[in-house]
Amino acid sequence: xxxxxxxxxxxxxxxxxxxxxxxxxxxxxxxxxxxxxxxxxxxxxxxxxxxxxxxxxxxxxxxxxxxxxxxxxxxxxxxxxxxxxxxxxxxxxxxxxxxxxxxxxxxxxxxxxxxxxxxxxxxxxxxxxxxxxxxxxxxxxxxxxxxxxxxxxxxxxxxxxxxxxxxxx
Numbered sequence: 001x002x003x004x005x006x007x008x009x010x011x012x013x014x015x016x017x018x019x020x021x022x023x024x025x026x027x028x029x030x031x032x033x034x035x036x037x038x039x040x041x042x043x044x045x046x047x048x049x050x051x052x053x054x055x056x057x058x059x060x061x062x063x064x065x066x067x068x069x070x071x072x073x074x075x076x077x078x079x080x081x082x083x084x085x086x087x088x089x090x091x092x093x094x095x096x097x098x099x100x101x102x103x104x105x106x107x108x109x110x111x112x113x114x115x116x117x118x119x120x121x122x123x124x125x126x127x128x129x130x131x132x133x134x135x136x137x138x139x140x141x142x143x144x145x146x147x148x149x150x151x152x153x154x155x156x157x158x159x160x161x162x163x164x165x166x167x168x169x
Contacts, residue, residue, distance in 0.1 A: 001070050002026060006138040007033035007078070007106025008126035010055065015127050015155060016044045019138055022157050027140060029069050033106035033124065034061070034078030053078035053107065066098045072143055075100035079107035079123075088121060095119045101167075102141070102148070111137045111161075113150045118168035120148050127155055135160055 004027045009016050016038070020030060024047070034053025038045050040060040052061035056078075065076040075091075075098050082091040085108050095103050102120045110132050111125030125137035135154055142149040145167075152161040 001028050001072070001143045003028065003069065003074075003141045003143070004030040004138065005033065005104050005122060005124045005141060006031070006127050007104075007124050008035045008053070008109050008128060009037070010035055010126075010128050011037035012128050013038065013042075013044050019127065019155075019157075020044070020047060023140065031074070031076055031104050033076060033104050034080075035106060049074075049076060051076050051078055054080040064094075066100065070143070072101045073099055075103045077103075077105050079105035084108055084123075088116060091121070092116055092119070095121075102143075111135070111139075111152055113139075113163050113165070115165045120150075120165055122150060125152070 004023050030048045032048040032050040034051045035055045037055055040058050049065055050061055051065055052063055067074045075095050084105055104122050109126035109130055113122045124139040127136050127138050130136050137152045140151045148165045150163045151159050154160050
């Protein structure tokens with residue numbers, strides 16, 4: 001299974017559309033972790049599981065989504081309500097409450113992936129306004145029977161970094 005994950009596109013319809021069209025035939029699911037600044041019913045957002053960020057004013061977006069995709073439970077949130085700029089602990093507790101295997105979040109505009117107590121946390125960074133780097137990024141997560149493979153792509157569609165994490169048995 002492959003999952004496209006992006007966040008913090010801040011109103012850039014063209015970037016969202018380009019990324020979506022670039023990968024629509026290869027991914028099973030598309031996730032937007034908030035601050036799209038686009039209406040939930042817009043054509044750009046219609047294929048995304050998406051949540052509301054602190055810059056989103058469309059109240060049709062939920063604050064948090066918990067989705068079972070194949071055999072993997074995803075917790076999707078923007079992160080501003082879980083203090084992700086300072087610690088992952090509140091988000092880790094939320095993941096435990098929801099029995100999540102993978103947590104997708106944004107807000108900090110800083111790309112990163114790490115395994116914490118057998119839960120994979122992924123921040124795809126920002127496709128528009130990255131912080132602590134000049135690389136505008138999004139993620140394609142590949143879920144296999146034994147591994148999570150996180151590929152970071154730049155806005156041009158090139159892989160810029162990859163990480164592999166072993167699933168907990």
